[in-house]
Amino acid sequence: MKKYLFCILMLIGYSSIAQTNSSEETPEKFVENFFEAFHDQDTIRLKQMAHQEARLQSVSKDKAGKTVLVTEEYGKFIKGIASIPPDAEFKETIHEFRVEENGLMATVNTPYSFHFNGKFSHCGVNTFQLVKFEGEWRIVYLIDTREKEGCD
Structure with missing residues (x-):
């Protein structure tokens, strides 16, 4: 009887440890990890963070003030990150996280400013659409906006 009680207590203990260690990643933490991989130029990790059919777009204004929408494949984005020279310094500073999570889907908006080699480049807002696949x-x-002016 003592052996059975001991086994049951061990299983309960193991179960509670497993539940503690399997905390799910929040959408905010996912985006934080994305930017960590981005700044590390970790293209393998960046690729793993996206669905194979992920789509990227940027909104900006041209010199005439006309709104321009540019669409890019996620793979091209990855190649662009890999092509940044090792001596270049780039930093996208996230100013805030606005998260709306609804079951299998989440939207994360992140106002940001971007600096390249210590100089201000642009600012804007990133909007991540996330879907939970197999947990x-x-x-x-x-999609992001890119502005040269009006950045506070």
């Missing part, structure tokens, strides 16, 4: 968040759509 893990993946980027399915990422």
Whole structure:
């Protein structure tokens, strides 16, 4: 009888440890990890964070003040990150996280400012559309705005 009680207590203990260690990643933490991989130029990790059909777009204004929408494949984004020279310094500073999570989907908006080699480049807002596949968040759509002026 003592052996059975001991086994049951061990299983209960193991179960509670497993539940403690399997905390799910929040959408905010996922995006923080994305920017960590971005700044580390970790293209393998960046690729794993996106669904194979992920789509990227950027909104900006041209010199004439006309709104321009640019669409890019996620793979091209990854190649662009890999091509940044090792001596270049780039930093995207996130000013705030606005998260709306609804079951299998989440939207994360992050106002940001971007500096390249210590100089201000642009600012804007990133909007991540995330979907949870098999318990893990993946980027399915990422759009950002890029402004040169009006950044506070």
